[in-house]
Amino acid sequence: MANGNGGLGSKLSDKGKQLTEKVQSSQAWTSIFRPGSIFSKGYSDSPRNRSYVIMNSLVYHLHPVKVKRHGVKVSYTLCLGGLSFFLFIVLTITGIFLMFVYRPTEAQAYPDMQAMMTSVAFGTLVRNMHRWGAHLMVISVFLHMARVFYHGAYKSPREFNWVIGVQLLMLTLLLSFTGYLLPWDQLSLWAVTVGTNMMGYTPVFGREMRFVLLGSTEISTNTLLRWYVLHVIMLPFVAVIFMAIHFWRVRKDGGISGPL
Amino acid sequence: MVEIPEHLLKRSQAARNKAESDGDEAPAEDAAPEAAEPAKVATATEAAPPKPKKSGNGGGAATKLHTHRLLTVVKSGSIQPPKPAPVDKVNVWPHLLVIEFLALLACMVFLVLFSIFVNAPLLEEANYNKTPNPSKAPWYFLGLQELLAYFDPMIAGVTIPGMGLIGLALAPYIDKNPSNHPEDRKFAIALFTFFMMFWTVLVIIGSFFRGPGYNFAWPWADGIYFDL
Numbered sequence: 001m002a003n004g005n006g007g008l009g010s011k012l013s014d015k016g017k018q019l020t021e022k023v024q025s026s027q028a029w030t031s032i033f034r035p036g037s038i039f040s041k042g043y044s045d046s047p048r049n050r051s052y053v054i055m056n057s058l059v060y061h062l063h064p065v066k067v068k069r070h071g072v073k074v075s076y077t078l079c080l081g082g083l084s085f086f087l088f089i090v091l092t093i094t095g096i097f098l099m100f101v102y103r104p105t106e107a108q109a110y111p112d113m114q115a116m117m118t119s120v121a122f123g124t125l126v127r128n129m130h131r132w133g134a135h136l137m138v139i140s141v142f143l144h145m146a147r148v149f150y151h152g153a154y155k156s157p158r159e160f161n162w163v164i165g166v167q168l169l170m171l172t173l174l175l176s177f178t179g180y181l182l183p184w185d186q187l188s189l190w191a192v193t194v195g196t197n198m199m200g201y202t203p204v205f206g207r208e209m210r211f212v213l214l215g216s217t218e219i220s221t222n223t224l225l226r227w228y229v230l231h232v233i234m235l236p237f238v239a240v241i242f243m244a245i246h247f248w249r250v251r252k253d254g255g256i257s258g259p260l
Numbered sequence: 261m262v263e264i265p266e267h268l269l270k271r272s273q274a275a276r277n278k279a280e281s282d283g284d285e286a287p288a289e290d291a292a293p294e295a296a297e298p299a300k301v302a303t304a305t306e307a308a309p310p311k312p313k314k315s316g317n318g319g320g321a322a323t324k325l326h327t328h329r330l331l332t333v334v335k336s337g338s339i340q341p342p343k344p345a346p347v348d349k350v351n352v353w354p355h356l357l358v359i360e361f362l363a364l365l366a367c368m369v370f371l372v373l374f375s376i377f378v379n380a381p382l383l384e385e386a387n388y389n390k391t392p393n394p395s396k397a398p399w400y401f402l403g404l405q406e407l408l409a410y411f412d413p414m415i416a417g418v419t420i421p422g423m424g425l426i427g428l429a430l431a432p433y434i435d436k437n438p439s440n441h442p443e444d445r446k447f448a449i450a451l452f453t454f455f456m457m458f459w460t461v462l463v464i465i466g467s468f469f470r471g472p473g474y475n476f477a478w479p480w481a482d483g484i485y486f487d488l
Contacts, residue, residue, distance in 0.1 A: 038353075050351040063356060066349035072356045079363040086364050090371065110385040117382065128375035135488060136371065138400055149431070149452050152440030159432035166429040173400055180398050187487050189386035190395040198397070198404060201413035218388075260441055 062247060064255065071256040076151075080144035084172075085243065087137040094130040095232065102182070104228035106221035109184035134176050141172045153257035161249040164242055171239045178231040181224065192227075193219060264333055272331075381487045393472045394485055402466030403459050409474060424455075 023029055024041035033039045036052030043049065051065045070076055101116045101123065103109065116123035145165060148154055154162035181192045196219070200210040215222030250256070350356070397405045407416035427434075435448055442449060467486045471477025477485065 047351065050353050053353040054351075059352070059357065063352045066351055067356055069348040069350050072350055072359060074359060074363070079360065082360055083363060083367050086367060087371075090368070106386075113382055124379065125372075125375055128378065128380045129371055131380035131488075132374055132378070133371055135399075136367075146452075146456060150442070150449065152445060152448075154432040155435070155438065155440060156432075162432050163429050166425065170425070176400070177398060183382060184386045185381075185383040186386055186390070186392055187381060187383045189388070190392050191398050194395050194397040194405060195401055198401070198408065198413070198417040201417040203414065203418065206418075257440065 064251060067255060068258070070259040076259075077256070078143070078147060080140050080147055084137055084140045084144055085247075087133050087140060088239070088243070091130060091133050091137065092236065094126045094133065097126045098130060099232060104182065104224045106184070106224060109182065109224060113183050113185070130179075134179060138172055138176055141169050145169060148257075151257055151260065155257075158249075158253045158257065161246060161253060164246050164249065168239065168242050168246060171235055171242065175231065175235045175239065178227045178235065181219070181227045182231065184224065189219060192223075268333060383487070394470060394474045396466070396470070396486070399463060399467055399486075399488065403462035405474075406462040406466035406470075 021041065024039075030040070034056040036049065036056035037043070038053055054060050054063060054065045098116070101120055102112045113127075116127055148162065148165065177192075177195060180195075181188045196210055196214060199213070200206045202209060211217060213223075213226065214220070215226045396402060404417060404421060407420060410416065411420075435445075437445055437448065439445060468479045468484055469476055471482050471485050477483070
């Protein structure tokens with residue numbers, strides 16, 4: 001088969017190799033991909049280089065170079081913690097998209113929702129992803145907690161990380177609940193009415209707490225603004241800090257818990 | 261003090277007896293080659309305990325022998341290993357990162373497909389004067405709402421969820437059992453499963469089995485009163 005075509009093919013692949021080499025040794029390329037990156041020039045697969053891949057990348061802030069072999073088994077973690085984090089990122093991105101369209105006032109919220117679903121490109125899809133992603137995140141955080149319990153992974157030295165995890169579960173529920181009000185449809189108004197009425201039963205300062213959260217005695221446009229700020233800035237901000245501590249503690253406490 | 265094992269005591273006793281009987285005979289034998297060097301060594305190693313020399317023990321030559329020996333009983337495992345036992349580890353790249361990427365991809369595909377085919381609900385605009393019947397909280401709070409149907413708000417709305425959350429957060433400090441083997445922690449697992457099931461059942465009842473007036477309704481007969 002060594003005909004003209006083969007010659008052309010090999011010539012092309014030679015050209016391709018030369019080009020790749022040239023691009024990979026350019027200043028722009030070497031400034032972007034640190035030594036050890038799989039995209040850097042002359043990367044070859046070896047145990048030493050596999051370590052360098054992690055050590056020289058952002059992932060090193062999240063993962064060590066090596067983990068216990070049982071820890072990479074999908075059947076051990078079911079990826080639930082990681083997926084919760086991933087869903088948080090998806091919700092942040094889709095949420096930013098929705099913020100471009102939505103105004104949190106009694107007069108504009110609902111019309112904005114309708115506009116989003118009828119006249120904004122991908123508006124319906126992104127809104128659906130935000131809503132279903134939120135429900136999915138509540139479920140995945142909950143299942144992650146159950147997984148950790150059944151593996152006894154909250155035991156020493158991981159006690160405090162469990163406590164932070166419980167806070168993160170509550171933050172997830174609060175994030176979901178504050179988002180519930182924002183579409184300003186009948187479902188939002190009355191689900192939140194039921195939810196905040198429950199809160200009012202808290203002894204001593206129940207009524208005061210409810211008043212602060214609603215910005216009035218009943219749900220109003222003040223409530224919408226307050227819950228919007230809670231939903232898009234305050235609770236995500238707190239959640240990110242708690243997540244940072246949570247992930248950091250996972251590594252400081254000796255990585256993922258041992259095999260059963 | 262470390263207890264000296266029985267067999268070592270016996271051996272030392274035997275060695276002592278032997279040394280004593282040797283001590284009586286050896287000088288007679290050793291005297292002939294006149295305290296040769298190898299004989300000294302042999303005696304030193306044979307004479308086990310630091311015995312005070314007997315007056316009749318071999319005369320002047322024997323007093324210069326090493327008669328002391330340090331004995332240490334080394335129990336197995338009592339010496340610290342210089343390094344911790346090696347753990348079976350794998351490289352994060354590619355083994356873990358590939359799995360994480362695939363999980364993320366699968367999650368994203370599921371989310372996008374589901375969002376393409378199922379629309380999130382948007383009911384008519386909020387209206388203070390039109391209370392829907394039934395009014396329900398978001399699904400994850402429906403367990404609470406279900407409890408409110410049975411108990412006083414102070415108990416169902418505050419005490420039970422408050423105690424539940426505090427108990428959950430304190431679980432690692434209450435559960436003192438160091439083992440993480442399921443067979444060692446049957447009680448903890450049973451308790452946790454019981455509460456999870458209890459909660460799930462309440463949420464399902466609140467979601468699907470409650471109709472107008474928050475009265476019981478069969479989903480197949482009276483319809484489903486539930487929005488996500």
